[in-house]
Ligand code: SF4
């Protein structure tokens with residue numbers, strides 16, 4: 001409850017205007033294109049996957065703010081019914097991005113989840129298993145820890161200044177991403193160390209209010225990776241957890257530079273150190289993973305506001321910096337010869353979540369599927385042949401969505417695609 005109490009002022013600032021339901025991508029022009037050139041297709045209503053599925057106030061963020069307030073006032077007793085509303089939220093952050101009142105809605109939702117756990121409301125069986133599995137096996141998939149690096153053909157714990165935090169999904173479920181990342185970094189002359197002591201980053205536990213186990217894995221990872229100058233991440237969720245949650249919960253800045261693989265490659269390309277020569281002749285669209293896009297842009301904004309000490313806030317400079325961040329993966333894709341790039345309607349700050357995050361795919365797979373089907377329709381409306389993203393967890397859910405819908409879209413992880421184009 002302490003976390004929720006601390007957010008009291010922010011919770012009371014919500015005027016329940018409902019603006020956080022939507023994702024504004026511009027009035028469609030005569031051809032039905034939004035301001036980024038994305039195609040508006042029939043069916044787009046909101047920016048909130050939970051509200052879009054259940055069409056009831058409680059599932060939209062404004063309803064969750066009412067519940068947070070009522071719990072604080074003692075007017076609403078936390079219950080399992082309430083749990084199934086609060087936890088059916090992918091913590092995508094669309095609501096935080098839309099709120100003109102600058103309410104940190106995801107922080108409130110996570111604090112409310114933690115309060116429910118603290119008050120003894122049992123978690124859904126699959127959410128509860130996440131914590132048990134991480135405690136016993138160091139990963140939420142209940143796989144043996146010794147198998148974590150089984151995909152790696154080369155040397156483990158290599159001597160290098162740069163380490164690769166592989167994450168649980170790429171280690172156990174989407175191994176093609178782990179293999180391609182390690183191989184690509186070798187090809188570009190930056191061999192990365194893959195560490196046998198790596199454990200789950202704790203993201204599913206931080207997101208579902210299971211703090212004690214989350215803090216254990218955080219401390220273990222900080223200890224394991226502290227001797228490296230740079231740590232690269234291919235998972236949006238792991239990257240967000242290291243970059244935003246670890247400093248917040250440890251009270252200290254990270255002892256190394258944390259860089260997403262997409263960002264690392266974009267930087268090399270901008271310096272002229274990496275050029276793609278092989279062609280990829282396809283119409284391509286890009287899916288912004290929420291934890292890589294909005295969550296990091298939000299962190300940029302928070303840090304700049306703290307630095308300014310609220311004395312002089314250069315909003316334009318902050319917006320420019322956020323826009324530069326959103327543009328990075330698009331820049332990378334446009335460096336590939338043959339690519340015809342097309343935007344979807346809801347992108348960048350207004351991106352539509354794939355629906356997998358925040359513990360949703362584990363406990364409420366129907367919601368995750370509902371959201372990803374919406375994304376696939378939006379991608380198809382652009383006429384794209386391929387959808388590219390940069391997060392194994394989004395990759396997993398989009399892959400399942402493509403399978404379920406029989407879509408003809410081809411799916412690529414950005415680094416995997418680049419690896420296939422570099423000898
Ligand atoms: S969180 Fe912000 S946008 Fe959403 S209802 Fe409250 S004040 Fe309005």
Ligand code: SF4
Nearest residue numbers: 048089091092093095
């Ligand atoms: S975080 Fe995303 S899913 Fe959750 S309430 Fe906000 S917009 Fe809806």
